[in-house]
Amino acid sequence: MINFNVPPYVDKAAVYIQECVQNQKICGDGPYTKKCNEWFEERTDSKKCLLTTSCTHATELAALLVQVQPGDEVIMPAYTFVSTADAFVLRGAVPVFVDIRPDTMNIDETKIEAAITEKTKGIVPVHYAGVSCEMDTIMDIAKRHNLWVIEDAAQGVLASYKGKALGTIGDFGCYSFHETKNYSMGEGGALLIRDEKYVEDAEIIREKGTNRSKYYRGQIDKYTWVNYGSSYLPSDMNAAYLYAQLEKADEINDARIAAWNRYYERLTPLAKAGKIELPVVPEDCVHNAHMFYIKAHDIEERTALINHLKANDILAVFHYIPLHTAPAGLKYGRFHGEDVYTTAESEKLLRLPMYYGLTLEQVDYISDKVIEFYGE
Numbered sequence: 001m002i003n004f005n006v007p008p009y010v011d012k013a014a015v016y017i018q019e020c021v022q023n024q025k026i027c028g029d030g031p032y033t034k035k036c037n038e039w040f041e042e043r044t045d046s047k048k049c050l051l052t053t054s055c056t057h058a059t060e061l062a063a064l065l066v067q068v069q070p071g072d073e074v075i076m077p078a079y080t081f082v083s084t085a086d087a088f089v090l091r092g093a094v095p096v097f098v099d100i101r102p103d104t105m106n107i108d109e110t111k112i113e114a115a116i117t118e119k120t121k122g123i124v125p126v127h128y129a130g131v132s133c134e135m136d137t138i139m140d141i142a143k144r145h146n147l148w149v150i151e152d153a154a155q156g157v158l159a160s161y162k163g164k165a166l167g168t169i170g171d172f173g174c175y176s177f178h179e180t181k182n183y184s185m186g187e188g189g190a191l192l193i194r195d196e197k198y199v200e201d202a203e204i205i206r207e208k209g210t211n212r213s214k215y216y217r218g219q220i221d222k223y224t225w226v227n228y229g230s231s232y233l234p235s236d237m238n239a240a241y242l243y244a245q246l247e248k249a250d251e252i253n254d255a256r257i258a259a260w261n262r263y264y265e266r267l268t269p270l271a272k273a274g275k276i277e278l279p280v281v282p283e284d285c286v287h288n289a290h291m292f293y294i295k296a297h298d299i300e301e302r303t304a305l306i307n308h309l310k311a312n313d314i315l316a317v318f319h320y321i322p323l324h325t326a327p328a329g330l331k332y333g334r335f336h337g338e339d340v341y342t343t344a345e346s347e348k349l350l351r352l353p354m355y356y357g358l359t360l361e362q363v364d365y366i367s368d369k370v371i372e373f374y375g376e
C-alpha cells in the first residue's frame with residue numbers, strides 16, 4: 001500500500017526529544033523552540049518567528065494582533081482549509097470569499113478589489129500547494145485601501161515569491177507543522193512578524209497576556225498580567241522533533257522536488273493529449289513540492305480514478321469542500337461575485353501521494369497506474 005502521506009521523520013528527533021526529557025526541559029520556549037525560531041528568522045529573513053501550537057493558532061494570534069472586531073470583513077478564497085476562516089469568525093468577523101484562479105488554485109487577485117467595502121479590514125491569501133499568490137498585486141491593493149495582509153503560508157514553508165520567503169511578504173505569515181506538511185512537529189505552527197512594532201504584543205498574547213518572555217530574558221524582575229491573551233506555545237519536545245528536520249531541511253526539500261519533477265515528467269504526455277491537467281507554477285514562484293495534484297475532467301472521472309488507484313494499493317485524496325458551501329461558511333461568510341472556478345476546479349482536483357521518503361520507483365508505479373487508467 002502506498003499511503004497518501006507519511007509524516008516526516010529524521011533519526012535525530014529521538015535523540016533531541018530524549019535530551020528534553022533528561023534535562024527536564026519539556027515546557028514551552030525552551031532551547032529547541034529558540035533554535036527553531038532563530039532558524040526561520042535567518043532562513044526567511046524575518047524580523048521575528050514565534051513557534052505556536054498550530055497554524056490555526058498562529059492565525060488566531062495574528063487576528064488578535066490586528067484587532068479584528070465583530071462585523072469586520074476579511075477577504076480570502078473559499079478553496080482553503082477551515083482554519084483560514086475560523087481565526088476571524090472566532091472574533092466575530094465575516095469572511096468574504098472571492099473566486100480562485102484555475103491555474104494555481106490561489107485567490108484571483110483581480111477579483112479582490114471589487115469585494116472591498118467600508119468594512120473590509122484585511123486580506124488573507126492562501127499559498128496553495130506552496131505556490132505563491134500574486135503578492136505584488138495583493139500588497140498594492142492592501143496599501144491603497146489601508147488593509148493588513150495575513151498570509152496563510154501553512155503549505156508554503158521554504159517556498160518563495162520573487163526571492164522572498166512566503167510568510168514574510170504580508171504583515172504576518174502563518175506556517176503549519178502538522179504531520180501532513182513538509183516539516184512537522186505533530187501539531188504545531190509558527191507566526192512570522194514583519195514589523196518590529198508587533199513583536200512585544202505577540203509575545204504577550206502568546207503567553208496568556210503576560211510579559212513572561214521579557215522576564216525570561218532578564219529585562220524585568222517579575223512578570224505579570226498585562227493584556228488579554230491565550231496559550232499558543234508548544235512543548236519544547238515538539239520543537240525538538242521539528243528541529244531535527246530543519247537541520248536537514250534542504251535534503252527534505254530536494255527529495256520532495258525530485259518526486260514532484262518525476263510525476264510532472266511522467267504525466268506530461270497525458271496532459272499533452274488533453275486527458276488531464278498538471279499544476280502550474282508561475283515564473284516568479286519557487287515552490288516546495290508540498291503537493292502533487294492532477295485534474296481530471298470532472299468529478300465522476302476523478303472518483304473512478306481514485307478507485308482505480310485504490311485497487312492498485314495507492315491512496316489518492318481530494319480536499320476542500322469550498323467554504324462558502326459548508327454549513328458554517330453559509331452561516332458566517334459570504335461569497336462575493338460569481339463562483340466560476342472554486343467549485344468546478346475543486347471537483348476535478350486529485351492529490352497523488354507525496355511525502356519525504358516516497359521513492360522515484362513508487363512515483364513511476366503511481367504514474368503508470370494513472371496512465372493505465374486513461375488507457376494510454
Ligand SMILES: *Cc1c(COP(=O)(O)O)cnc(C)c1O
Nearest residue numbers: 054055056081083154176178189
Ligand atoms: C494545514 C493547513 C492549515 C492548518 O494548519 P494546522 O497547523 O493544522 O492548524 C491552515 N491552512 C492551510 C491552507 C492548511 O493547509
